Amino acid sequence: MIVEDPRSARTAERITLRVNGTDRTLDVDARVTLLDALRERLALTGSKKGCDHGQCGACTVLLDGRRVLSCLTLAVAAEGAEILTVEGLAREGELHPVQRAFVACDALQCGYCTPGQIMSAIGCIAEGRTGDDAEIAEAMSGNLCRCGAYPMIREAIARAAG
Amino acid sequence: MQPVSYRRVRAVDEAVRAGSAPGSAFYAGGTTLVDLMKLDVMMPASLIDITHLPLAAIEETNRGLRIGALARMSDVARDARVVERFPAVAEALERSASGQLRNMATIGGNVLQRTRCAYFRDAATPCNKRRPGSGCGAREGINEDHAILGTSEACIAVHASDFAVTLAAFDAIVHTTSANGERAIPSAAFFHRPEATPDRETALEPGDLIVAIELPRSRAAARSTYVKVRDRTSYAFALASCAAGVERAPDGTLADVRVALGGVATVPWRAHAAEAVLRGARPNAETFAAAARAEFAQARPTTQNAYKIELGMRTMVRALETVTA
Numbered sequence: 001m002i003v004e005d006p007r008s009a010r011t012a013e014r015i016t017l018r019v020n021g022t023d024r025t026l027d028v029d030a031r032v033t034l035l036d037a038l039r040e041r042l043a044l045t046g047s048k049k050g051c052d053h054g055q056c057g058a059c060t061v062l063l064d065g066r067r068v069l070s071c072l073t074l075a076v077a078a079e080g081a082e083i084l085t086v087e088g089l090a091r092e093g094e095l096h097p098v099q100r101a102f103v104a105c106d107a108l109q110c111g112y113c114t115p116g117q118i119m120s121a122i123g124c125i126a127e128g129r130t131g132d133d134a135e136i137a138e139a140m141s142g143n144l145c146r147c148g149a150y151p152m153i154r155e156a157i158a159r160a161a162g
Numbered sequence: 163m164q165p166v167s168y169r170r171v172r173a174v175d176e177a178v179r180a181g182s183a184p185g186s187a188f189y190a191g192g193t194t195l196v197d198l199m200k201l202d203v204m205m206p207a208s209l210i211d212i213t214h215l216p217l218a219a220i221e222e223t224n225r226g227l228r229i230g231a232l233a234r235m236s237d238v239a240r241d242a243r244v245v246e247r248f249p250a251v252a253e254a255l256e257r258s259a260s261g262q263l264r265n266m267a268t269i270g271g272n273v274l275q276r277t278r279c280a281y282f283r284d285a286a287t288p289c290n291k292r293r294p295g296s297g298c299g300a301r302e303g304i305n306e307d308h309a310i311l312g313t314s315e316a317c318i319a320v321h322a323s324d325f326a327v328t329l330a331a332f333d334a335i336v337h338t339t340s341a342n343g344e345r346a347i348p349s350a351a352f353f354h355r356p357e358a359t360p361d362r363e364t365a366l367e368p369g370d371l372i373v374a375i376e377l378p379r380s381r382a383a384a385r386s387t388y389v390k391v392r393d394r395t396s397y398a399f400a401l402a403s404c405a406a407g408v409e410r411a412p413d414g415t416l417a418d419v420r421v422a423l424g425g426v427a428t429v430p431w432r433a434h435a436a437e438a439v440l441r442g443a444r445p446n447a448e449t450f451a452a453a454a455r456a457e458f459a460q461a462r463p464t465t466q467n468a469y470k471i472e473l474g475m476r477t478m479v480r481a482l483e484t485v486t487a
Contacts, residue, residue, distance in 0.1 A: 013168060030168035030209065033196065053197050054263060066236075066265045072196045073266070076168045077189060077211050124261060127236075141396035142260020 015079045019044065020088025028075050035059045037075035038085060046086035046115045050144070057143035060116040060123070061085050067123025086115035089122075098122050098160045105156035109147035117143050121157045130161035163199050170211040174339060174373065180210045182341050182369030188212050190232060191267035193259075194275045202285045203276075203292055217270075217373055220244070226379035228337075231270030231372045235325070236261070238269055248377055250331065250386035250405045254324040257390045260397050270372035272325045273336065273352070274364065278399055279319035280304065290316040291360040306466035307401070310474070311427035313462055317360030321353065321429050322399055324390060329375065330430035331405040331422035332383045337374040338366065345370075353429040360428075382407035382418045389481040391425070391473060400425030402474040404481035408445070416440050421453070421482070426461075426474045433457045436478065445486040450479045 016025045017034075019042060026041050035052075038044040038061070050058035052071050059071040062084040089096035095103070098121050108114045120143045124130060129139035136154045145153065168189075171177040181188055185207030189195060198204040218232040220241050227247065229238055238244055239255035258264065258272075267275075281287045281299030288297035300308055300318055308318040328334075329349040336347045352365050366372075377383070386407030392398040403424035411417040419440040421433040436453035443449045454475035461471050 030166050031163045031199070053200065054193055057260065057262060060262055067262050068266050069193075069262045072193050074168065074189070074192060074196060074209070077170075077192065077213065120262065123265070127261070129261070138396050139261050142262045 013076050015076055017042075017075065017078060017083060018081070019083045020085060021082075030074065030076055032075045033071055034061070034073040034075045034078045034083070035070035037078075038070060038083075044085050044087050047119075048112055048115055050113065050116075055144075056113070056116075057120055058113050058116040060119040060143065062119060062123060065123075065126065067120050084119070086118055089118070096122070098125070098156070101156040101160035102153075105152045105159060106149075107152040107156040108145075108149050113143060113145045113147075117145065117153055121153075121160065124157065125161045130157060133158065164202065164205045166199070166206055167208040168211065169208065170214060172214055174215055174217070174371070177210055177212050177215060178340055178369060178371055180208075181371055183208065184368070186210055188371060190271045191234070191263075193263050193267045194271065198276060198283070201283055203283060212371070223376060225335075226377045226383075228374050228376045229269050230374050231268060233269045234265055235259070235267050235269065235272060236264040239264065244377075246384070247379055248328070248332065248383050248386065250383070250388040250407060251325065251328045251377065253388040254328045254390070254403075254405065257388065257396075258324045269325070269375055272323055273329065273372070273375070274366075275322050276363075277319035278322050279308065282319055291319060291356070291363075294359070294361050301464055304466065305464045306469075307399075308464060308467050309426060309428045310458075310461040310463045310467055310470050311423065311431050312355045312429050313464075314356045314358065314360070314428075316358055317356035317428065318464055319356070319360070319428060320399075320425060321427065323430065324388065324400060324403060324424055326353065326430040327403060327422045327424035328386075328388060328405045329377075330432045331386070331407060331420040332380065333378055335376040335378070336365075336372055337376060338370045339373050340367065340370045342367075344373075346376075349430070350432065356428050380407070380418065380420075381409035382420045385409065385485060386420070387481055387485045389477055389484065391477050402426050402470060402477040404474075404478045406478070406481035406485045408482075408485050410445075410486075415442055415444050416486075417442075421457075421478060423457070423474060423478065426470050433478065435460070440482070445482065447479075447483075450482045451475075453482070454478045 048058035050056035187206035409418035423431040436457040439453040
């Protein structure tokens with residue numbers, strides 16, 4: 001349903017996003033990215049805004065099981081898809097195996113890129129791109145870590161994929 | 163970002179009707195469009211979401227493979243038929259962008275991606291491509307990444323796509339549809355050199371929708387590779403790249419040879435001068451070097467990018483060595 005707001009000539013839309021298995025209904029301007037909808041409207045601040053231009057990977061989420069960048073996805077366009085964010089990984093208080101591996105391998109320093117690294121790692125493992133260290137490095141090149149925790153990140157992914 | 167309306171379409175004719183309205187833009191992967199909307203470089207009034215159209219299949223045709231415009235880069239790169247019959251295409255896709263971007267970006271959108279020229283991306287600077295007649299910030303500015311082939315007084319921006327370089331090499335066909343009917347546009351006619359109108363990048367008219375890209379099969383395509391040289395090992399645009407494919411005659415000479423360049427030109431650059439040297443010749447270091455010299459004789463560097471002549475020649479030679487090894 002499209003709602004014209006005569007005061008601003010903006011176009012708002014009521015959408016239902018399926019996030020971490022739950023339907024969430026909200027009114028959004030067509031320009032709102034999935035990342036902003038998650039963070040600012042649904043209080044899911046695990047997905048991080050780094051560059052906001054698809055260059056850093058901090059905003060990575062899974063859309064229908066595939067890793068994508070929520071900063072370059074419009075929220076309205078994500079309606080109908082299964083959206084999985086870092087908040088949806090733990091089951092009954094148990095961390096996801098990739099989360100556990102990141103803890104075990106100390107695969108972070110400041111932690112800002114970590115939710116994106118973890119979501120990208122889950123996608124990367126599902127794609128079967130974890131054959132060796134070089135393949136993991138190549139497959140994870142879309143996730144930057146300014147602290148330089150790359151060796152431990154790769155180790156955590158290898159361990160979780162193992 | 164400027165205000166914009168959004169509409170999801172379910173049928174191709176509905177998309178074409180909606181897309182013919184002034185100020186409309188098709189939304190597919192969103193990786194170029196949303197990025198440039200945030201920078202006020204692209205300012206469509208309405209978005210037509212085409213991602214739910216049935217245009218993602220990869221099918222056999224009499225000529226070769228027809229890749230639906232909405233097939234994602236990652237799916238095309240891993241399609242067994244693409245890997246076997248068009249290895250350069252698969253390699254070019256695998257070496258593009260990142261895993262996330264390849265999961266989002268579509269094959270039709272890939273050929274329409276905009277240049278990474280920093281002046282094009284900065285709405286506060288002059289750019290003939292973004293604002294015709296405003297001038298070129300790059301020509302006397304920071305132009306170390308810019309083109310040396312196919313440039314004009316108006317524009318020296320590099321075409322960013324790796325995939326499109328392989329389309330140029332193997333004579334791909336861009337299939338479009340619009341209110342005026344269907345067109346099959348050879349890749350050589352699809353990409354426009356900047357000349358005096360760098361804002362006109364392709365043969366598409368307003369309302370044209372790319373529905374598929376067809377890869378004609380050939381022996382040269384089946385024996386091909388894509389070499390990409392960049393500032394870092396992964397997740398970077400090409401400084402120079404080369405798609406090369408060969409067919410050897412029984413006597414070892416090159417019966418057919420296809421060479422195209424990326425990272426150095428304003429459009430995906432078919433290296434006709436190099437091919438003329440190579441065709442019928444014996445593949446060896448002297449021939450490859452002569453071919454590279456022939457192609458780059460027409461290079462026109464600006465203040466900071468003369469290194470791309472030597473880099474481009476070496477990249478071409480390496481691709482030819484790889485594919486004839």
